[in-house]
Amino acid sequence: MMHQLNAGMTLAYRDVLKLLRDRGRLVATFVFPFIFIGILGGSLQSSYGQTGGMNLFDFVFTGILGQTLFQSAAIGIISLIEDRENDFSQEVFIAPISRYTIIMGKIAGEGLVALVQAVGILVFARILGVSISLPQLMRSVPAMVAVCLFGGAFGVLVLGSIRTQRAANMVFPFIMLPQFFLSGVFLPVDKQKPFLSALSQLSPMRYAVDLIRGTFYMGRADEAEAVLKSVPFNLGLMTVLFVVFLVIGTTRFVKQETER
Amino acid sequence: MPPIIQVEQLVKRYRKAEQNAVDGVSFTVAPDSFFALLGPNGAGKTTAISILTTTLTPTSGLVVVAGHDVVQDPDAVRRQLGIIFQKPSLDLNLSAEENVRLHAVLYGLYPWRPFYRLMPAAYRKQVDELAAVVGLTSAEMGQAVRTFSGGMKRKLEIVRSLIHRPRVLFLDEPTTGLDPASRRGLWEYLGQVRAQGGTTVFLTTHYLEEAEDADQICILNHGRVVSMGTAETIKGDLVQNWVRLDAADRDALAAELTALGRAYERDGEGLTVPVEAADVHALLRGIDTPLTRVTTHTPTLEEAYLEILERPA
Numbered sequence A: 001m002m003h004q005l006n007a008g009m010t011l012a013y014r015d016v017l018k019l020l021r022d023r024g025r026l027v028a029t030f031v032f033p034f035i036f037i038g039i040l041g042g043s044l045q046s047s048y049g050q051t052g053g054m055n056l057f058d059f060v061f062t063g064i065l066g067q068t069l070f071q072s073a074a075i076g077i078i079s080l081i082e083d084r085e086n087d088f089s090q091e092v093f094i095a096p097i098s099r100y101t102i103i104m105g106k107i108a109g110e111g112l113v114a115l116v117q118a119v120g121i122l123v124f125a126r127i128l129g130v131s132i133s134l135p136q137l138m139r140s141v142p143a144m145v146a147v148c149l150f151g152g153a154f155g156v157l158v159l160g161s162i163r164t165q166r167a168a169n170m171v172f173p174f175i176m177l178p179q180f181f182l183s184g185v186f187l188p189v190d191k192q193k194p195f196l197s198a199l200s201q202l203s204p205m206r207y208a209v210d211l212i213r214g215t216f217y218m219g220r221a222d223e224a225e226a227v228l229k230s231v232p233f234n235l236g237l238m239t240v241l242f243v244v245f246l247v248i249g250t251t252r253f254v255k256q257e258t259e260r
Numbered sequence B: 001m002p003p004i005i006q007v008e009q010l011v012k013r014y015r016k017a018e019q020n021a022v023d024g025v026s027f028t029v030a031p032d033s034f035f036a037l038l039g040p041n042g043a044g045k046t047t048a049i050s051i052l053t054t055t056l057t058p059t060s061g062l063v064v065v066a067g068h069d070v071v072q073d074p075d076a077v078r079r080q081l082g083i084i085f086q087k088p089s090l091d092l093n094l095s096a097e098e099n100v101r102l103h104a105v106l107y108g109l110y111p112w113r114p115f116y117r118l119m120p121a122a123y124r125k126q127v128d129e130l131a132a133v134v135g136l137t138s139a140e141m142g143q144a145v146r147t148f149s150g151g152m153k154r155k156l157e158i159v160r161s162l163i164h165r166p167r168v169l170f171l172d173e174p175t176t177g178l179d180p181a182s183r184r185g186l187w188e189y190l191g192q193v194r195a196q197g198g199t200t201v202f203l204t205t206h207y208l209e210e211a212e213d214a215d216q217i218c219i220l221n222h223g224r225v226v227s228m229g230t231a232e233t234i235k236g237d238l239v240q241n242w243v244r245l246d247a248a249d250r251d252a253l254a255a256e257l258t259a260l261g262r263a264y265e266r267d268g269e270g271l272t273v274p275v276e277a278a279d280v281h282a283l284l285r286g287i288d289t290p291l292t293r294v295t296t297h298t299p300t301l302e303e304a305y306l307e308i309l310e311r312p313a
């Protein structure tokens, strides 16, 4: 058990080191949210204003936070294919550890990388005037961790049916982009067309974004307007989906690895 | 003693491939022995090793390693293995030592620590020792693998694979790209490992002199076993032993050989007489013509190997 934990940690640490040693990626990590929240949030604010007392800046900030964590964790999983293509995965797959340890280590690693990005978002949100209280932050951090794990498991599920890096680079945007609009990052889902609103139920990212909002808006006057479902509901659903994604994804990924 | 590796009618056809990469191979390997799998490029050696080490699923056949079926119980098999892959499998983003540390933790030898200095002293000592075996300096162990030359990467993979002591150590062309000093260092170290007992070495190589000492040699071609045995039996079955003789009076020598009932071939430089090694002395004693030259020929494994592969299938 301790062995599996150590193994998972060392695999996760590897992804964090990779980020820390890649200066360009590190800079991009911090600049991207700045552009995002600053420009998008700002322009939305000026065109929509305070819609029914709701602060769009807060709404977009929490949306971007949930979306970034989910997407970054999911897309980070692609590097499993990179490992396969430069044969490093052989070294990992030959090790006497559970296949789930390998995948969980990867999810944890990419989750940590995503959390580094979240720090960037939080800092810039503060600079741009979003007020974040300590209790809000305390509630959000576990939610953020949950979103990372969930996003990672989603990434593994998608990766389970992809063999090459090129295919992954094509498929992932195709799967992430619609969710971007369906999960209510910029606009409340329930204010969209009924058709889109219904479709958004199928987007896993929606629940991730909503969970982050749930913890951020908790107890505020505009909570009902900004948040769709309760924190326990989102968390429960995400847990179930996490297990399903993880099991199917891992099984399929391992199969691909050995059935050449 | 039951074999440590048992392979029966192993077949592998890659997805979308027209032919079997491994085509009905069977062999067994005795515990603690030195087994060499030889064959030309594309013969199926790496494919076979991949299946034996659980990283590739066989199409059919039975493979049992250290008492466990590789398909039914891959986890149990993996616990007994060490391997040097033919293709480098290092993480280029990490330093050399970090690659070794990752391996040591994955194999449960040491707890994980984020920094080298925090790792147990036993680990640090072992890394130093193994790096010395292949001639990597401790400064080099701290460098990013990205900056390594091909041979340095190879050395690092060797250090990494030797950090744990498996029951079966698979070496897929381990010395390719190594300089002679490191090559010798590796073989000396492997000799020590084997002398301590408990480790079976499973080697593939294109340097046939490395396989001369093997307890058992298996030669593959086009996915099939074309020869199996010790270096001696493989050579004995195939390669002709001969002696080349020459004398000032070549005609007299030829006549004498004919009288002795010996077959020979004559060319511009002398006579070649096929003769078993044990028989050479008797032959020479029977010749009265003064000889100006005697050359005995001891066949190498390489000659036998080339001859086997040239035979029509």
Ligand SMILES: Nc1ncnc2c1ncn2[C@@H]1O[C@H](COP(=O)(O)OP(=O)(O)OP(=O)(O)O)[C@@H](O)[C@H]1O
Pocket: A260, B014, B015, B017, B021, B039, B040, B041, B042, B043, B044, B045, B046, B047, B048, B086
């Ligand atoms: N992933 C793959 N997909 C399809 N065919 C493959 C694959 N890997 C190997 N092969 C084929 O299987 C056969 C055996 O290859 P293998 O790598 O086992 O040879 P080898 O004996 O290790 O050769 P070498 O000495 O060059 O390393 C070859 O014909 C090769 O083309």
Ligand SMILES: [Mg+2]
Pocket: B045, B046, B047, B086, B172
């Ligand atoms: Mg090979």
